[in-house]
Amino acid sequence: MSRMELSETLGALVAGLDVPELSGLLVTEASVEAPLEISISQQEDGLLLMAGPPSNVMRTGFEAVAHRVRLRAGPVEDTENPTEIPPGGVSDGAGQ
Amino acid sequence: MVRASSYPVEDFLEAITAQLDKTQDALRLKAINRPLTFALKDFELDLKVFVEMDADGQIRFRPSGPNEAGASTVRIGFTTITRPMIEENTISLEQTQSPTLDEVGLEPQEQKRLERLGVRNAVQLRRLEEQAGDNTLSRMSGVNLAKLRQVLQLGRPHIDNIAAEPIRNDRSADNTTPGAVGHEPTTQPPSTTVRDGHQDLPGKLRDRLQQDRPVVRDPGTTRTPIRVERGTPAIRLKGGNLIGQGQQPAIRLNKRPLQIARATEDEVQVKLPADATSGVLSVVLPDGAATEFDLLIEEPLRIEALSQPPGEDPWLPGGDKLS
Numbered sequence: 001m002s003r004m005e006l007s008e009t010l011g012a013l014v015a016g017l018d019v020p021e022l023s024g025l026l027v028t029e030a031s032v033e034a035p036l037e038i039s040i041s042q043q044e045d046g047l048l049l050m051a052g053p054p055s056n057v058m059r060t061g062f063e064a065v066a067h068r069v070r071l072r073a074g075p076v077e078d079t080e081n082p083t084e085i086p087p088g089g090v091s092d093g094a095g096q
Numbered sequence: 097m098v099r100a101s102s103y104p105v106e107d108f109l110e111a112i113t114a115q116l117d118k119t120q121d122a123l124r125l126k127a128i129n130r131p132l133t134f135a136l137k138d139f140e141l142d143l144k145v146f147v148e149m150d151a152d153g154q155i156r157f158r159p160s161g162p163n164e165a166g167a168s169t170v171r172i173g174f175t176t177i178t179r180p181m182i183e184e185n186t187i188s189l190e191q192t193q194s195p196t197l198d199e200v201g202l203e204p205q206e207q208k209r210l211e212r213l214g215v216r217n218a219v220q221l222r223r224l225e226e227q228a229g230d231n232t233l234s235r236m237s238g239v240n241l242a243k244l245r246q247v248l249q250l251g252r253p254h255i256d257n258i259a260a261e262p263i264r265n266d267r268s269a270d271n272t273t274p275g276a277v278g279h280e281p282t283t284q285p286p287s288t289t290v291r292d293g294h295q296d297l298p299g300k301l302r303d304r305l306q307q308d309r310p311v312v313r314d315p316g317t318t319r320t321p322i323r324v325e326r327g328t329p330a331i332r333l334k335g336g337n338l339i340g341q342g343q344q345p346a347i348r349l350n351k352r353p354l355q356i357a358r359a360t361e362d363e364v365q366v367k368l369p370a371d372a373t374s375g376v377l378s379v380v381l382p383d384g385a386a387t388e389f390d391l392l393i394e395e396p397l398r399i400e401a402l403s404q405p406p407g408e409d410p411w412l413p414g415g416d417k418l419s
Binding site for chain 1: 101103107108110111112114115116117118119122123124126127130133134135136137138139140141142143144159160161162163164167
């Protein structure tokens with residue numbers, strides 16, 4: 001069972017969209033669909049969701065249920081320094 | 097999920113929202129050092145849960161445990177929205193300041209029945225009653241009509257007391273507090289002479305007398321008098337539900353509209369013009385109920401005679417002065 005909060009797992013998923021610098025590639029939008037094991041615990045200030053990828057591809061009767069998440073991420077628009085997307089220089093969505 | 101306990105849907109959604117906010121915050125921080133960063137645009141979660149209803153009629157999710165068959169799949173989608181969209185899809189802040197159904201004396205079961213009709217506080221209850229009538233509201237919600245009327249009465253706009261805003265000037269800045277409670281507020285006069293670092297006794301005595309003065313209505317009129325000192329910048333009306341449904345009270349002095357400086361559910365601050373004269377202060381509350389007061393603008397009191405400079409006390413033996 002994951003010891004990472006859902007926010008950290010999602011952040012890691014989005015971080016995987018970064019392409020190497022100077023590669024000339026730019027991801028304009030990406031969709032990720034992944035199974036996640038999610039556990040919930042009651043904290044003083046509300047519920048806390050922990051989530052992580054399943055530890056095993058094989059599903060057994062005693063393993064936690066894998067739920068499914070889908071997320072769509074895209075670059076943040078910087079109005080002061082707009083990103084110049086080169087014609088034809090756009091990569092496919094990563095992390096599919 | 098491994099926990100067998102169930103959670104209210106609202107708590108569940110709040111927990112997911114909090115996690116998404118944390119993700120966005122982390123991504124925003126990353127943008128400081130990166131030329132390009134990403135943000136979440138949409139997020140969907142397919143949850144395998146057992147949907148339950150507790151004894152209070154509250155829907156709860158119990159996450160499916162290992163090897164449990166027959167779980168429902170609840171798909172929850174989140175997307176980014178702009179500030180105008182938030183404002184369009186949420187209730188106004190004024191409504192959230194209104195007394196809750198619990199505060200107006202409704203039982204938990206009655207609250208629950210009204211919540212199913214979209215009513216969560218006194219302002220929303222009043223709005224629905226105005227549109228549908230108390231009979232219909234009682235029938236639809238199952239809340240006893242007499243109880244409903246009683247609650248509606250409690251939720252009406254009302255003024256409990258009026259206080260004068262202290263006069264701010266060099267002499268009074270250190271010795272001003274709001275006027276006395278009740279419908280006959282008083283203003284604290286400017287501080288009297290301060291000698292040797294102590295406030296003189298006449299000022300304290302006068303303050304005490306004014307605070308203890310009972311509310312007395314002039315027998316010749318049905319209006320309650322409000323006494324303020326000339327130069328008072330504003331008066332404060334304290335009560336409840338004073339800005340119901342986003343409407344502010346209409347306040348006039350001698351038929352002249354007064355400007356409202358600040359308005360909340362329980363207090364309205366009204367500016368008094370410098371040239372204001374004594375007269376009828378009329379207040380029309382958001383529900384249309386009108387109240388009138390006699391605003392009496394009085395000249396500032398001056399009590400200097402009782403103050404004695406130190407060392408000149410005539411009661412000292414032989415009239416000796418302190419050395």
